[in-house]
Amino acid sequence: MSPALEAILQEYGSNPFRAMWFVFGHGGALILIPIMIRMATTGWLFWAREKFKHHVPHTLFKIEVPQNNEQSMKAVEQIFVQLYGIYDVPDWHQKWWLGFDQEQFSLELVSEGGYINYHVRAPTYYKELAQAAFYAHYPDAILTEVPDYTKDITVEMINTEKIKVWGSEMKLERADEFPIKTYPMFEHQIAQKSVDPFANILEFMSRLQPGEKLWYQIMIQPTDLGHLKEIAQHTIDTVVEPTGAGHIGPDIVDRIKDGITLLLAGLDKALFGGETVTISHEGPERLTERQRLTTPERELVEEVDKKASRWPFHTKIRFMYFASPKIFDDKKVRRGMIGALKLYRFINAFEEGKLTRTDWKVLPWRFFFSRRRLIMRARRMFWAYRSRDMERGEHEGFILSTEELASIFHFPQIEVRAPFVAKAQTRGVEPPTLLRFDDSEALAGPAVTLASGNTDSVRPEVTEVVPESPQPAPSVTVQPEQTAGEREAPSNLPFV
Structure with missing residues (x-):
């Protein structure tokens, strides 16, 4: 043990509070800084969210x-x-x-x-x-x-x-x-x-x-x-592709074969215009693992995937x-x-x-x-x-x-007897589409025009609408009613 460390232990070893203060003053505070930042940000976010929720009507x-x-x-x-x-x-x-x-x-x-x-x-x-x-x-x-x-x-x-x-x-x-x-x-x-x-x-x-x-x-x-x-995908992968047992994948020999195949296909395309070759082991591997699932496992995967959709x-x-x-x-x-x-x-x-x-x-x-x-x-x-x-x-x-x-949570259907559920006693009906409305000047209200001489003004000037004086009804001459003996026969009657 070095003399410096032995002197520190002799001075602070008997007093744990002095030892903690020594560690804190010689770099130990750096350990607490991330913890204090985490506590401060969490507290601030909680206070801000509570304030936001309090002001939502x-x-x-x-x-x-x-x-x-x-x-x-x-x-x-x-x-x-x-x-x-x-x-x-x-x-x-x-x-x-x-x-x-x-x-x-x-x-x-x-x-x-x-x-x-x-x-x-x-x-x-x-x-x-x-x-x-x-x-x-x-x-x-x-x-x-x-x-x-x-x-x-x-x-x-x-x-x-x-x-x-x-x-x-x-x-x-x-x-x-x-x-x-x-x-x-x-x-x-x-x-x-x-x-x-x-x-x-x-x-x-x-x-x-x-x-x-x-x-x-x-x-x-x-x-x-x-x-x-x-x-959901993590759960599905855990069921479909369990870690360890039964995993089928390309080994080192398959990788060497794939490399040679891709090299020959590249030369064929460059020299003779052949088609591009793509090698994949993922499709058959996943299909094989899906086929190995039991009926409960397959049902679980389908239902989890259905909920996530x-x-x-x-x-x-x-x-x-x-x-x-x-x-x-x-x-x-x-x-x-x-x-x-x-x-x-x-x-x-x-x-x-x-x-x-x-x-x-x-x-x-x-x-x-x-x-x-x-x-x-x-x-x-x-x-x-x-x-x-x-x-x-x-x-x-x-x-x-x-x-x-x-x-x-849903409303009771017609076949469910729920006599004590509050139900609508009346039915709301919209007005007929052919309903006529009176749009005469008497219902239109006073006419509104902009103030004269100031086209930029947004304050309207209300002018009173003076109703027109009623026109006299046309004179109608009423002929005295004729008696039965004085009436003439219609002109379109046939005469012999």
Whole structure:
């Protein structure tokens, strides 16, 4: 050991704080600079995005569904395709200075005592887009702006336990590229009939008792299609081309043969005008590996590729249940709603998040301040639902395609009995195209002319229109009526 190092250890070895200060002052700060820069940029971006989201106004619509809905779930899928049109990629200034965050829509189903209402929440400057998307496929539906129904519940009611609360979030069991079961899979190919999987949720929500409230929320945000294709292709390559075993490729002998073949083909083309020769091992190799797939593997590859071909949405699903302590039954609601979503199990499936559940069984260290901790969880869950914030909660959400979204949220079809769903009682009818309008001067209003002598002036001068004096009616001479004896015979009568 060198004398210098031994002197340093003797001076700073007995005091760890002095040792840390020595390291920090002699170049150790350089290690912390990247960490500090990372923390600063992350904090700034979070603050800018929160400020941007706070200044985005929103409008909540209540949707009264058509009485006899004959549209299929394909129509709802087209609605989501149109809503995806707001997707935008921000530039550097929008992202880091303005804090641009992709706008979100909220699809909500509310049951109060068994009476169900559909709601959709959209940014105010996109409300015409949302209305056009729904009216294009459901012209008999009625969209009405309503106040936020979540304000009927207050934090004081939760803190004082005047009402009891159960809430939870859903997540996917596997990665985002694996699809759930969608509505085409519920169609019977021979009978040409489809089973509506969403009918289970509607039926359960319609069986709530007076005084019970159940909220079902689906937050959607358009996301990058390229990202979904990238992770989907990685999964497909992992299944089709497993690393190691069974890989068939050109060895050193094949490469030498290919080189000689290309050399001779080049000389033949230069001297005698022959054709160009191209050698490729990729096609037969990939075809051979595809043929070696089992039936489940082939189905997985096809379904993953199918999901990556549709527009993706970043999604989050929440439930909230409220009731007085006398009639509160969270087990009934939890089993009913979670059981209804089990119908969508396929390659992927929904599962309940544990960090946001507001029941006693999933609480870690449940015997320590369990009551107060459950109230805090319920309050956080309530604020996440009311603010419609996707970043709050157990996870940041998952990716669903337009077909998957249409499967878990759509209007009841005509064969589904949903008597307690709010439906449009009247039908909007456009005016007839041959309706005549009076365009006379009396309805035209005062004439507007520019100020005289100043052709550049943009301020109009209103001149009063003096109606013309009525013209006297032409005189008509009325002949006295002749008696029957004085009347002459018509000139065209035949005479003998």
